[in-house]
Amino acid sequence: MFSYYLRLAWISIVRHWGLSLLMVCAIGLGIGAAMTTVTVNYLMSANPIPEKSEQLYYVQLDSWDVNDPFDDGLNPPDQLTFTDSSNLMRAQKAFRQNVQAQAFGVIEPEDPEMLPLIVNGRANSADFFTMFNVPFIYGSGWSNQSDESKEFVVVLSKETNDKLFGGEDSVGKSIKLEGNMFRVVGVVDTWQPKPRFYDITTGAFNESEDIFVPFHLIADEKISRSGNTNCWKPTGDGFKAFLASECIWTQFWVELKTEQEKEDYLQFLNAYVEEQKQFGRFQRPVDNRLSNVMEWLEVQEVVADDAQMMMAMSFMFLIVCLLNTVGLLLAKFLGKAPEIGLRQALGASKATLFSQYIIESACIGILGGILGLLLAYLGLKGVEGLYGDYMQGLASLDTNMAILAVGLALISTILAGLYPTWRACNIQPAQQLKSQ
């Protein structure tokens, strides 16, 4: 019978093509709009490192002004002072730990014909690469020993390696960065976590870095730092004074394997803050936080307001489209009252009729879903074009989304078809069979 209903649905859709087109377009537009915004939100809130997002924690300490809390007191500061992150680093209390900041510098290629290169960099600890599962084409990250002995080592991005070494294995070679020679220890394969969770403060959807260098180089003034700096207390003169200041500009991540380790680490942080209080620092109440990757993205509101607002709007849009479909289906099915009466006379039960008309609704839903998928694809292309870099890589449909689109269309159309179908099944045959 299923194939028979499909055939009847197809005949009905084709015969009343105007009405069908209207419904398919309405559902297609609704699904298209909803899927476009859902995809953007889905990718914005995606887990960038699902395999260990529960074990990576971002550290926050409330070192702020006792008179004027950070973020109106809603959250502790989003970065740490150099003093605190250095102390935490030295303590080595976590399974792995990484202090980092954004950096930049100029590379002078050996080849005098090549122009110097300004690169965006990240100054970080050795653990960065293992903590965040950074993939390598050549070599690896540097070791903790390299950090301790303050070696001049560098990890290049694939792109930078392509530019400087034509994509060859450059491990062991040297580059001149900010006037100093650095030894290449590794080349990162294409790596672009979305969101770029390890540093939200400089843009959750920014590109990953061109080079990675040891964090201590910043303190030694061998490389310039960039990124956000926030101060609440005047600093003294000079870079030494700045490093010792209460300005926050470093980020600190730890890897903790179990809930127990997390508890212990929090204890350690609390003890650390209590200790610092004795030096007159941390005058605010203790408010130390450990947020895992997804919690941190949530706290930092990585999903833009605009995206959420659009999603809310698009779902209302979908509802309008469905109301439209309910109305049109109702019109269509009630228009078939004589046929329904006749089918009953010829032996169709209510259940049979119900199946027939629900299948017809579902067919329209699937057509609408396919159109919606196409429109969502165009919509995402449009979003990418309109928003530019900001949405780069955030506007792509995967299989999950495609299935969701058609599924959503199917389910919502079946829902929209329920009432009209119910009405159709309850048509009294006797009244329909009499000719007028």
Next chain:
Amino acid sequence: MLVMKNINKIFQTADIQTHALRDFCLQVNEGDFVSVTGPSGSGKTTFLNIAGLLETYTDGEFLLDGEDVGKLNDNGRSRMRNQKIGFIFQGFNLIPDLNLYDNVDVPLRYRGFNAKERKRRIEENLERVGLASRMKHLPSQLSGGQQQRVAIARALATDPRFLLADEPTGNLDSEMAKGVLTLLEEINQQGTTIIMVTHDAELAQRAKRTIQVKDGRVSELEIVSPQMNQAIA
């Protein structure tokens, strides 16, 4: 065999009660050709709707082929309509979206015949009404008489025991009407019981038996069976 005993049908709206059938009694035997006449509003259509299981009755007893119709639910009535009854209407009631083949196919689908069987029956019955060559046409491409023939083919496709016809010639000119009636007589001769509602006295007389309905009652019987005599008495 169709037996109705003291069937009442009352239509109830907010403030009006209409008694469409009052203690309606009738027996139709196997192989009969009964015509039902009566003035407009007499209840003959209500009788046909109840006989065809399209409508339920308020009280009374109705046996179709020995089965108590009052005990059937909606599904059961649908099955019985499909298996035992064929309908022919004044307005033909072909499905405009479907071609002739698919129109005749409708009751066969509900019956659950396999594709081969359906094809055989459709072709056979369209052949029988002389429209086999036009099975891919839509109803709108046919004349009224031809449409009614398709409706008859559709009604016969399931080999029903009873054929219920409501003014089958009402929308046809007299020439076509005669043709349709001849066809019905043939069908009756092959064993199908026919009940035909009509207000055309000339047509009614061609049936084996004529009954008249007046004010919801069977008021006159020309050929009276012994059992029915008792029932009325």
Next chain:
Amino acid sequence: MLETGLILRALARNKIGALLIALQIALTMTIMVNAIFMIQDRQQQMQRDSGLDEANTFYLTNTVFGQDYNIQAHLQTDLHMIRNTPGVIDAIQINAVPLSSSGWSMALQHEPGEDKDAVGSAIYMVDEHAINSMGLELIAGINFTQEDIELRKDGQSTWPAKTIITKAFAENLYPDDWQSAVGKTVYISQTQPMQIIGIVKALQAPWNGWNGVERSMLVPFHRESKGSYYFIRTEEGRRDALMPIIEKALAESDKERIIRRVTTVEDTRKRSYRQHNATNKTLTTVVITLTLITGFGIVGLAIFSINRRTKQIGTRRALGATKRQIMSYFMMENFIISAIGNVIGCIGAVGLNMWLVSTFNLSPISFELITFGVVALFIVGQLAVLYPARKAAMIAPATATRTI
């Protein structure tokens, strides 16, 4: 209207159909009004004056990588060279560019001390050429002089003794009389005194999303830093021609630095408001499509209901109804449904707005906008029903007598 009662009774018999259209109109209204509101909000933000001569200004970054590089000497040569290029009006070194989204902020307070209230402001480190180079308008007080300009080293924590602030900032510091700000002493970095010597009409901060975007201050500094911007203003219409000339001249004069990101202020504005623009375009598309869907929905349902009533309409015509009366029947029917939809829609629009206000910090909607929404949807409804109503009016009276 004589027929209103008749229409109401007919609608009451087909409640669901009418209700579906009314709900659709209501939701359309809800979304439309709020979307237009959001569009207007963004447009207002985009129309704020940056204070700059946007059409004739551009900037570039100057990144020094040479070691033992005399930054100060090169700065003087560079500025001298740029300022003397024919077609250039003036040029400065600056630490940040308005609307570029990266910059520097500090807070000023009336009294010195750690626990005093302070008002944040964007900081632009410039020399006495700033007003001319950026195309600002000095509306009170005086400009810096060459003697005021100090050399700032990276990491320096002391500030110059003078500043020029924007009118919006002055209004914030001295709400009663912004002009009185001139000559007043305020404190930067909690304790360092600074005298306000002048007020410019407008100059936006680098961050367009910041609620203090109108608050900026100029401080007389030349920076001895490895990275800085040169901000250049040209004569009318010569900007595009001069951009590559100046880039080349700077790059060739000195091989120990990189000149990059030669950008016009117009492009910076575009980039800065790209999200705003994109969101507005998306919302506009939503509003238009939604209106179309609702319109077509009305057309579809009206055609259906007219097809179903063909015989009835024919009978009315046979009984003497004019085409006009038939048309007006359907127009009136739509008007009544629209009215119901609009009433629900008004409630919905205000409700959605209240949610947006509480969730996304939007401001409340205006009454005018709701009125606009109501009128617009009445018009859409009437236009949508026009074609079906005409079709109905064309039904021949003879239909009444035809069977089937």
